[in-house]
Amino acid sequence: MNTTPLYRQLAHHYLDAIRSGTLKTGERFPSIRLMMEKHAVSLSTAVQVCRELEDYGVLEARPRSGNYIRQPDNVPKPVPPAPLDTGVYVGIHEQVSSVLKAGQRANIKVNFASAYCAPELYPLKILQDHMIKALRQDQQLLGKPGSTCGNLALRNTLARRALTAKTNVSAEKIVITHGATEAINLALRAVTQPGDTVAVESPTFYGLLQILESLSLRVLEVPATAHSGINLFALEKLLLGPEPIRALIVIPNLQNPLGSIMPDANKARLVQLCAEYRTVLIEDDTYGDLVDTDQPLSTLKHWDRTDNLIYCASLNKTLAPGMRLGWISAGRWHERVEMLKHTQSRGCETLSQLAVSAFMKTPSYERYLRRLRKTLTQQRQQMSAAILRYFPSGTCVSNPRGGTLLWVELPPRYSSMMLFQEALKVGIQISPGDIFSNAQRFDHFVRIGCGAPYSPRIDEALATLGQILKNQC
Ligand SMILES: Cc1ncc(COP(=O)(O)O)c(C=O)c1O
Structure with a gap:
């Protein structure tokens, strides 16, 4: 049985027609009414087909005229890798570091740059109690070094929890980091x-760009949208190109900063594409547990049949940043990762692993997550409404299905770097859009963190940001 939604099946049908040249550039795309008639589908399915094709960059809506085919060449261009070894510092690392440092130097009263939740939203007391219990049970605990791969009880707990997201990983092949x-x-x-080339989504979390640069890797940016994440059409073109792409890092669930969640069919296709082109897929699942619904999102790992994927995750956003x-879970690269972990930093501290494992095994962990998700949904809604109220007209705000982040698009004449600098002077920190890419094309975007409960102080800070922006133009 084909489980791909009907609208996606139809979108792929038209994509094939565009790829093969049956539908040509500049040609008018069948109207919504015609699609409804020809394929016996509802209005919303026909509209979704067009949206999907727009996301692939092959359809262009022209006001009062309909939809037209765009040449795949017209999909947003990938950003070429920055040259290495030129003797001149060219990367983004310096810019990101100076933005982060400026934030630390300033006297910050309201921090919208953080992707974490406010400390009071984390189960700190419960974790402290579990720590005390662990220390009582083994009074020599702090005197013993932990194992390189981490505490087996925690690795078992993580492997069992991963099963609920249809992700099969063996505890023996997990390394705690x-x-x-x-x-x-x-x-x-x-x-x-x-010197190898690694592809990432564009925009992407600036920390990934920093890591890539620090390892002297060349970065190729693949366009991504808030609607469905990485553009597979653009990716396939790059994979077909002359430059071998050794690895691809993707944040499939609640992407930072876009908030996108890749549809399952795209996840399956992405995994298949990477296997076909022998590009190692690195999955960054930092935010998956923060999705609004209690139904877990599938991971890319779930679709991996060829052991071509390395799965990375974090408990820092969901449980305890401290x-x-x-x-x-590195699959066939497990032994190498274990060796690298040993040489890099040895095992992680045992006490926190025991406390986290003990808490995650209890039903109260799920209850805690449910509460946290609800709180975050409300915080995002309140922040989003205030941004639209205070920011210049024409501002658009993303509407992610979970997490702590909003990606805000300002009208193009506004600069988020200028906003960043002016806001710091009054003790407000934001993340300017340009640090999420090497390409300097996101200066009219701002990432706003919604991890703190809405309050008059936050409301006032958003009003101040709006006023600073209005003074810019
Ligand atoms: C997408 C993404 N990956 C990785 C990280 C780093 O996670 P950690 O704090 O667990 O090192 C972050 C942190 O914000 C992130 O947003």
Whole structure:
């Protein structure tokens, strides 16, 4: 039975026709009414087909005239890798570091740059109690080094929880890490050499760009949208191109900063494409557990049949940023990752692993997550409404189905870097759009974190940001 939604089957049908040249550039695309008639589908299915094709970059809506075919060449251009070894510092690392440093130097009263929840939303007391219990049970705990791969009880708990997201990983092949940051570093070190090319979504989390640059890897950016994540059409073109792409890092669920969730069919296709082109897929599942629904999202790992994927995840956004816990399941690269982890930092601290494992095994962990998701949904809605109220007209705000982040598009004449600098002067921190790409094309975007409960102070800070923007033009 074909489980792909009807609208996606139809979109792929038209995509094939465009690829094969049956439908030509500049040609008018069948109207919604005609599609409804020809395929016996509802209005909403026909509209979804057009949306999907727009996301692939092959359809262009012209006001009062209908939809027209665009040449696949017209999909947003990937950003070429920055040259290496020129003797001149060209990467984004310096820019990101100076933005982060400026934020630390300033006297920040309201921080919209953080992707974490406010500390009071995390189950700190419960974790402290579990820590005390663990120390009582083993009074020599702090005197013993942990194992390189991490505590087996926690690895078992994580493997069992992953099953609910239809992700099959063996506890023996999990390595506990210092957050997703270390997991991704290890994954890249396991499969690449300096000078290799690695593709990422564009825009993407600036921390990934920093890691890539610090490992002397060349970065290729593949366009992504808030609607369905990475553009597979653009990716396939790149994979077909002359430059071998050694690895691809994708955040399939609640992408940072877009908030996109890849549809299952795209996840399956992405995994298949990477296997076909021998590009190692590195999955960054930092936010998956923060989706609004209690129904877990599928991972890319779920669709992997060829062991061509390294799965990385974090507990820092969902449970306790102060514990810095994450994990990696590297499949056939497990032994190499274990060796690299040992040489890089040895095992992570046992006490926090025991406390987290003990809590995650109880039913109250699911209850806690449910509460957190509800709270975040409300916070995002309140922030989004205030942004639309205070920011210049023409501002658009993403509408993610979970997580702590909003991606805000300002009218193109506004600069988020200028907003960042002016806002710092009054103690407000934001993430300017340009740090999410090497391409300097997101200056009219801002990432706003919604991890803190809405309050008069936050409302006032958003009003101030709106006023600073209005003074710009
Ligand atoms: C998409 C993504 N990946 C990785 C990280 C780093 O995660 P960690 O704090 O677990 O190292 C972050 C942090 O914001 C992130 O947003």
